[in-house]
Amino acid sequence: MGYDYALVHLTYTLPPALLLTALYLPLFTRLDLYKLVFLITIAVTSTIPWDSYLIRTRIWSYPPNAVLGPTIWQIPVEEVFFFVIQTFNTTLLYLLLSKPVLHSAYLVKEGKGSKEAQKWKYVKVAGQLLFGLTVKKGVDFIRAEGEKTYLGLILVWAAPFLFMLWSLAYQFLVRLPLTSTLLPIVLPTLYLWIVDTLALKRGTWVIEQGTKTGWEVWPALEIEEAVFFLLTNTLIVFGLVAFDNAVAVLNTFPAHFPRVPALPSPAMLVRALLLPAGTYDDDRILGLQQSVERLRAKSRSFYLASSTFQGRLRIDLITLYSFCRVADDLIDNAPTPAEAQAWLRKLKTFLDLSYSGDIKNDRGDLIRGTDKNRGQATLFAVQNFPEDAILTLLLLPTSRLSQEPLYELLKGFEMDLLFTPQNPGGPIKTEADLDLYGARVAGTVALLCIQLVLFHHPLPSTSTSTSSDTDKTKSPQSQRLMAAGHAMGIALQYTNIARDLSIDAAAQRCYLPPPWLKKTKLTPASFLKQLNSTSTSRPASTAEPDDFFTKQVETLRMRLVDRAFEFYEGSRAAIEDLPREARAPMRVAVESYMQIGRELRRGSGGAGGKGRATVPVWKRAVVGWRALLGPAGR
Ligand SMILES: CC(C)=CCC/C(C)=C/CC/C(C)=C/CC/C(C)=C/[C@@H]1[C@@H](COP(=O)(O)OP(=O)(O)O)[C@]1(C)CC/C=C(\C)CC/C=C(\C)CCC=C(C)C
Numbered sequence: 001m002g003y004d005y006a007l008v009h010l011t012y013t014l015p016p017a018l019l020l021t022a023l024y025l026p027l028f029t030r031l032d033l034y035k036l037v038f039l040i041t042i043a044v045t046s047t048i049p050w051d052s053y054l055i056r057t058r059i060w061s062y063p064p065n066a067v068l069g070p071t072i073w074q075i076p077v078e079e080v081f082f083f084v085i086q087t088f089n090t091t092l093l094y095l096l097l098s099k100p101v102l103h104s105a106y107l108v109k110e111g112k113g114s115k116e117a118q119k120w121k122y123v124k125v126a127g128q129l130l131f132g133l134t135v136k137k138g139v140d141f142i143r144a145e146g147e148k149t150y151l152g153l154i155l156v157w158a159a160p161f162l163f164m165l166w167s168l169a170y171q172f173l174v175r176l177p178l179t180s181t182l183l184p185i186v187l188p189t190l191y192l193w194i195v196d197t198l199a200l201k202r203g204t205w206v207i208e209q210g211t212k213t214g215w216e217v218w219p220a221l222e223i224e225e226a227v228f229f230l231l232t233n234t235l236i237v238f239g240l241v242a243f244d245n246a247v248a249v250l251n252t253f254p255a256h257f258p259r260v261p262a263l264p265s266p267a268m269l270v271r272a273l274l275l276p277a278g279t280y281d282d283d284r285i286l287g288l289q290q291s292v293e294r295l296r297a298k299s300r301s302f303y304l305a306s307s308t309f310q311g312r313l314r315i316d317l318i319t320l321y322s323f324c325r326v327a328d329d330l331i332d333n334a335p336t337p338a339e340a341q342a343w344l345r346k347l348k349t350f351l352d353l354s355y356s357g358d359i360k361n362d363r364g365d366l367i368r369g370t371d372k373n374r375g376q377a378t379l380f381a382v383q384n385f386p387e388d389a390i391l392t393l394l395l396l397p398t399s400r401l402s403q404e405p406l407y408e409l410l411k412g413f414e415m416d417l418l419f420t421p422q423n424p425g426g427p428i429k430t431e432a433d434l435d436l437y438g439a440r441v442a443g444t445v446a447l448l449c450i451q452l453v454l455f456h457h458p459l460p461s462t463s464t465s466t467s468s469d470t471d472k473t474k475s476p477q478s479q480r481l482m483a484a485g486h487a488m489g490i491a492l493q494y495t496n497i498a499r500d501l502s503i504d505a506a507a508q509r510c511y512l513p514p515p516w517l518k519k520t521k522l523t524p525a526s527f528l529k530q531l532n533s534t535s536t537s538r539p540a541s542t543a544e545p546d547d548f549f550t551k552q553v554e555t556l557r558m559r560l561v562d563r564a565f566e567f568y569e570g571s572r573a574a575i576e577d578l579p580r581e582a583r584a585p586m587r588v589a590v591e592s593y594m595q596i597g598r599e600l601r602r603g604s605g606g607a608g609g610k611g612r613a614t615v616p617v618w619k620r621a622v623v624g625w626r627a628l629l630g631p632a633g634r
Pocket of ligand 1: 298299305317318320322324443446481482484489493571572574575590
């Protein structure tokens with residue numbers, strides 16, 4: 001009996017496991033646990049017979065003074081634990097690196113007879129050939145009964161699994177970012193090569209002469225060991241990619257899989273993988289690709305937060321974001337007020353058509369319109385909106401959103417059109433007007449987000465099978481959440497205005513209520529004039545004459561931030577009453593945005609100049625991570 005092998009675990013495999021666990025724990029979901037257990041079970045059950053054979057045929061051995069003693073089918077328990085811990089570590093690294101990826105955006109339709117289908121056929125066959133030939137080579141090596149026996153046994157054991165996984169998930173394996181495929185293979189492989197070199201040198205395990213090639217990758221690292229670790233890590237990552245491919249198919253195509261349980265059965269996962277790629281809805285895939293790209297490009301806070309949501313809720317939130325962004329941009333970036341008004345009318349018509357035909361029954365439950373109504377909305381979108389906006393409009397999950405907040409959001413955008421060079425204060429005459437504006441452009445967004453959350457994760461009191469979708473948002477508890485969410489939306493909007501004072505001034509918009517300005521003897525017009533002249537023409541060295549004004553701006557900015565935090569403080573506790581699946585992600589969304597307000601309070605982030613206050617990426621990540629851990633203390 002000895003402790004050498006146990007010490008390898010204590011020194012080399014357990015520390016990274018602890019580190020990865022600490023890093024990933026706040027992000028860990030039930031689906032991740034399911035994946036991990038699934039993978040470990042397969043890894044252990046598929047390796048035991050093979051490893052046991054190698055030991056029984058004395059291809060490798062363990063000196064009795066290096067292992068504790070107990071064995072399973074002649075395999076030392078430390079070795080069995082190795083299968084578990086290697087799978088655990090590689091899986092956690094993969095999960096960590098893949099968190100930001102929206103897998104649905106990596107699916108590809110292979111339309112029958114299309115060039116794309118032809119290309120994918122070649123890709124699939126090329127991989128199959130590679131793994132098929134690897135099996136053949138392995139068989140040849142074993143048949144030769146010489147020095148390549150061990151190498152042959154490794155190839156014959158691993159390559160058929162790789163062949164199968166490639167055949168099921170080749171699209172994902174080729175298209176996913178290398179950070180989700182190559183990196184989680186390469187990093188643990190290199191690490192294990194080093195560990196293995198040390199173990200072989202110490203004689204913790206021994207590869208017998210006669211059945212090994214004697215080739216080395218570097219001194220004391222036998223080629224067989226290097227190939228073994230490379231292939232086992234590849235197997236783990238291929239398995240995880242195939243799993244994520246299946247889940248992506250399930251989540252992306254409700255037409256094929258109307259209901260998907262939180263933990264889909266292995267049979268359902270296989271059915272998803274076997275769904276012919278020719279039947280995928282490519283408009284949906286392209287629309288999701290555009291939406292996630294828009295989110296990534298336009299909002300760091302919500303992009304970060306979106307990766308902490310899961311499944312269909314994550315998809316719906318991203319499509320909702322994309323709709324809000326497209327609508328806001330169409331109106332904001334219109335070259336003339338008349339064109340902005342025209343976009344507003346078109347957006348209203350689109351909503352009218354999307355919701356036309358919806359009726360309410362005696363209980364007030366919503367009965368959705370027919371396909372004909374939706375067809376009209378589709379036609380209208382295609383004929384009236386820019387190419388890159390069409391799919392976003394069509395993906396808006398109207399069946400899960402009530403129409404009122406969407407119309408109210410458009411009313412908020414309409415308020416923006418009342419800002420003109422002649423009327424730089426627009427519709428904002430009092431603080432109440434600013435609250436109303438915030439309620440319309442952001443309170444509504446919060447209501448829509450909460451509707452999606454409650455649709456996908458009903459509160460226990462409304463989750464009976466007889467509850468209609470509207471019941472899910474009507475209970476007193478849901479109403480309380482809606483009210484708090486609405487207030488939180490206003491908090492975010494106040495923060496947004498505080499951050500963008502200079503940018504809005506450049507667009508001739510002053511959101512500050514005139515009574516606030518009056519105290520500093522300013523009007524919206526004089527405020528804009530001074531702010532625009534200080535932030536555009538004043539060289540930094542001649543700051544003095546405007547110091548007084550700069551202080552006034554900062555005082556007004558702080559008033560906006562204070563009001564933001566008033567709304568925030570009054571509503572943040574309600575996040576803890578959201579369904580468990582949305583609690584931490586909502587905290588991340590809210591906290592990473594409110595961090596902008598905190599930075600403004602600290603006077604950092606560069607808001608004083610021409611640009612926007614920004615939160616450095618590392619700080620956002622820390623804020624997001626802390627928000628995942630739990631609510632901050634008061
Ligand atoms: C995680 C995820 C993908 C969430 C999606 C959130 C979403 C749908 C956001 C839409 C944002 C948007 C473009 C709205 C149009 C109107 C607008 C501009 C609103 C302002 C957003 C600021 O975004 P950004 O800084 O990118 O905009 P500009 O560059 O200035 O144009 C807003 C400040 C509003 C955003 C409001 C919310 C997301 C609501 C937050 C509240 C909750 C989620 C509820 C919390 C729950 C409880 C119970 C308190």
